[in-house]
Amino acid sequence: MINFLKKHMFDKYRLDKDFGKNPEETVSPEEEVAVNEDELFCQAEFDEKKSEIIAAPRYSYWKSVWKTFVGSKMNIAVSILVIFIVAFSFIYPSFSNYDPMDAPYINDASRKYLAPSAEHIFGTDDIGNEVFDVVWEGARNSLIVSLAATAIDMIVGIIVGAIWGFSKKMDKWMIEIYNVISNVPFLLIAMILSYILGNGFGPLIFTMTVTDWIFVAYFIRTQVMIIRDREYNLASKCLGTSTWTMVTKNILPYLISVIMTYISRQVPALISYEVFLSYMGLGLGMQYASLGRTISNYTSYMRGYPHLFWIPVSILAIISISLYIVGQKLADAADPRTHR
Amino acid sequence: MSTNNNEREVILSIRHVDISFDIGKKKKFKAVKDASFDIYRGETFALVGESGSGKTTLGRAAIRINPCSAGEILFNGERISGKISRKQDRNVIRNIQMIFQDPAASLNERATIEYCISEGLYNFHLYKDEEDRIAKVDKALEDVGLLPEHKSRYPHEFSGGQRQRVGIARAMIMEPQLIIADEPISALDVSIRAQILNLMNKLKKEKNLTYLFIAHDLSVVRFIADRIAVIHLGKIVEIAESEDLFRYPVHPYTISLLSAVPMPDPIIEKQRDSIVYTKEEDDPEASPREMREIRPGHFVYANDEDMVAFEERLKKLELYNAENQ
Numbered sequence: 109m110i111n112f113l114k115k116h117m118f119d120k121y122r123l124d125k126d127f128g129k130n131p132e133e134t135v136s137p138e139e140e141v142a143v144n145e146d147e148l149f150c151q152a153e154f155d156e157k158k159s160e161i162i163a164a165p166r167y168s169y170w171k172s173v174w175k176t177f178v179g180s181k182m183n184i185a186v187s188i189l190v191i192f193i194v195a196f197s198f199i200y201p202s203f204s205n206y207d208p209m210d211a212p213y214i215n216d217a218s219r220k221y222l223a224p225s226a227e228h229i230f231g232t233d234d235i236g237n238e239v240f241d242v243v244w245e246g247a248r249n250s251l252i253v254s255l256a257a258t259a260i261d262m263i264v265g266i267i268v269g270a271i272w273g274f275s276k277k278m279d280k281w282m283i284e285i286y287n288v289i290s291n292v293p294f295l296l297i298a299m300i301l302s303y304i305l306g307n308g309f310g311p312l313i314f315t316m317t318v319t320d321w322i323f324v325a326y327f328i329r330t331q332v333m334i335i336r337d338r339e340y341n342l343a344s345k346c347l348g349t350s351t352w353t354m355v356t357k358n359i360l361p362y363l364i365s366v367i368m369t370y371i372s373r374q375v376p377a378l379i380s381y382e383v384f385l386s387y388m389g390l391g392l393g394m395q396y397a398s399l400g401r402t403i404s405n406y407t408s409y410m411r412g413y414p415h416l417f418w419i420p421v422s423i424l425a426i427i428s429i430s431l432y433i434v435g436q437k438l439a440d441a442a443d444p445r446t447h448r
Numbered sequence: 449m450s451t452n453n454n455e456r457e458v459i460l461s462i463r464h465v466d467i468s469f470d471i472g473k474k475k476k477f478k479a480v481k482d483a484s485f486d487i488y489r490g491e492t493f494a495l496v497g498e499s500g501s502g503k504t505t506l507g508r509a510a511i512r513i514n515p516c517s518a519g520e521i522l523f524n525g526e527r528i529s530g531k532i533s534r535k536q537d538r539n540v541i542r543n544i545q546m547i548f549q550d551p552a553a554s555l556n557e558r559a560t561i562e563y564c565i566s567e568g569l570y571n572f573h574l575y576k577d578e579e580d581r582i583a584k585v586d587k588a589l590e591d592v593g594l595l596p597e598h599k600s601r602y603p604h605e606f607s608g609g610q611r612q613r614v615g616i617a618r619a620m621i622m623e624p625q626l627i628i629a630d631e632p633i634s635a636l637d638v639s640i641r642a643q644i645l646n647l648m649n650k651l652k653k654e655k656n657l658t659y660l661f662i663a664h665d666l667s668v669v670r671f672i673a674d675r676i677a678v679i680h681l682g683k684i685v686e687i688a689e690s691e692d693l694f695r696y697p698v699h700p701y702t703i704s705l706l707s708a709v710p711m712p713d714p715i716i717e718k719q720r721d722s723i724v725y726t727k728e729e730d731d732p733e734a735s736p737r738e739m740r741e742i743r744p745g746h747f748v749y750a751n752d753e754d755m756v757a758f759e760e761r762l763k764k765l766e767l768y769n770a771e772n773q
């Protein structure tokens with residue numbers, strides 16, 4: 109083998125070197141160079157460990173989620189919009205001096221029903237208040253209610269749902285409770301509770317979450333059941349892992365994405381819930397502005413002064429849709445299948 | 449059970465075990481029927497049968513995932529099937545570990561390798577301090593030929609063979625006495641099967657382990673198993689020492705399994721064609737069968753009529769093997 113290689117290498121060598129030379133002048137390959145075989149072939153050291161090294165950069169789940177999310181310009185744009193809306197609706201009302209129980213311009217006919225202009229950005233309403241002030245005050249309260257209710261729903265729902273999904277005993281009676289609750293008309297519960305508890309933030313959030321958590325729990329239960337019997341959970345069981353650790357380490361990390369999807373639907377849904385309840389007169393009450401109450405107040409002017417109706421509705425739509433999109437995109441990014 | 453094994457210590461004893469699953473309301477499916485065998489300390493006992501024959505079901509009964517509907521399982525002489533104390537349950541978990549069939553499915557994809565391997569250590573608090581735990585994890589990784597820097601990686605970054613070695617490390621770190629390896633190489637590429645088998649053999653020697661090795665292919669177990677049990681439709685049909693089973697296969701199902709293995713043996717080759725294996729269990733007229741010792745340490749599931757045929761076959765094989773010695 110080595111001789112064969114040598115011969116070929118020398119043949120080639122001679123061809124290159126002797127090109128255009130007189131054949132007599134060429135030196136025979138034997139004399140020319142004494143090639144050291146060791147130089148030609150040195151033994152590559154075989155290191156078994158080397159084949160185990162992973163060359164890919166270190167993977168971190170949350171870093172990948174972040175990278176995937178900010179990798180899209182659209183995501184960044186919508187996120188900025190959401191942050192701006194939320195921040196604005198929390199900051200602006202504290203500077204606006206708007207008080208829903210007060211009507212300082214009620215006797216000033218020249219300030220009523222003004223169309224949007226540079227001076228009155230969203231125009232003015234039937235009692236001379238700035239629609240801009242009313243809408244942002246309402247947006248803030250609606251956001252507070254829906255975010256708080258979502259948080260309560262999700263926390264209670266995830267904890268109960270995770271245990272529910274694991275425990276076959278609990279499943280039997282929880283399913284019955286679920287069936288009963290999901291068949292009672294929600295409006296009935298809301299009406300009864302509003303008569304008992306009255307109006308205000310606490311009662312409204314309670315009304316919205318008192319039965320709603322069970323739907324979250326049911327959703328989580330189904331998800332848990334799907335992955336509960338997967339082999340890696342069996343492996344954990346064989347290693348003596350407790351049910352609680354299984355939930356937090358084996359199950360919930362797999363559910364981040366679907367939970368994000370759920371939240372991204374829950375926040376806008378609860379905003380509409382609040383709007384609906386306020387519209388029905390079961391919401392926050394007279395002393396608080398909310399998007400629902402604002403829209404319900406202004407509905408009668410839909411024909412005569414359309415800006416009064418369409419501005420709060422548009423703000424509601426923008427808030428709901430942008431929150432939904434951000435939630436969906438976060439859910440996508442939280443799915444490791446989208447990670448590169 | 450057998451004469452020449454009397455002195456040896458039994459680590460796991462499966463006694464007349466039935467395992468059934470509920471299918472639908474009130475219907476039951478018996479996946480394992482009247483299985484009995486002993487596993488001796490320090491040996492590799494193989495359980496071989498085709499897909500769906502109940503191998504996994506039986507293996508999982510030994511780690512208490514599947515409950516037995518009849519019979520009992522003894523570990524070191526103590527019953528571990530049915531209701532047992534929590535202390536005994538923890539004892540079983542520590543001393544019997546499992547290596548899973550599918551390395552892709554048996555690791556938690558959202559946990560680092562460090563967590564996967566430490567899981568058992570955490571649950572039993574088998575370390576003095578953080579430093580000690582890390583040292584143990586590093587040692588376990590090294591034992592299976594992986595590197596300490598793999599600790600912070602996630603399972604999806606590993607190849608099938610590497611994942612299976614993580615699975616082995618996770619079982620080994622518990623320092624168990626018995627390991628149930630459920631087809632540990634069948635999901636792996638052919639090129640790395642030998643590597644995993646060699647690793648398992650090496651670890652067995654180093655750590656004084658006993659294996660219950662589940663496989664669906666006799667050729668795989670020939671070189672690693674000391675004894676082999678052949679299971680067919682939830683019934684154990686033949687148990688023998690490894691070489692014995694290959695030289696003197698008597699049960700028709702064993703012979704049909706051997707057809708998956710290329711055999712340079714004309715007699716078996718001939719028998720393969722002549723024997724059509726029918727489900728004997730379905731024959732209601734046959735007298736009841738039981739495990740019978742046909743050669744020392746060689747058991748076969750048979751009744752009187754079967755025994756005649758089996759003994760005749762055995763004689764032929766003995767003659768043939770003697771000639772070709």
Ligand SMILES: Nc1ncnc2c1ncn2[C@@H]1O[C@H](COP(=O)(O)OP(=O)(O)OP(=O)(O)O)[C@@H](O)[C@H]1O
Nearest residue numbers: 469470477479498499500501502503504505506664
């Ligand atoms: N949880 C279960 N519920 C109902 N039937 C089951 C269950 N697990 C297994 N079985 C049935 O029991 C029989 C034996 O299954 P088992 O998984 O033990 O087979 P196996 O020998 O391990 O096969 P393979 O080589 O494919 O892994 C099969 O017919 C299977 O359908």
Ligand SMILES: [Mg+2]
Nearest residue numbers: 503504549630
């Ligand atoms: Mg199996």
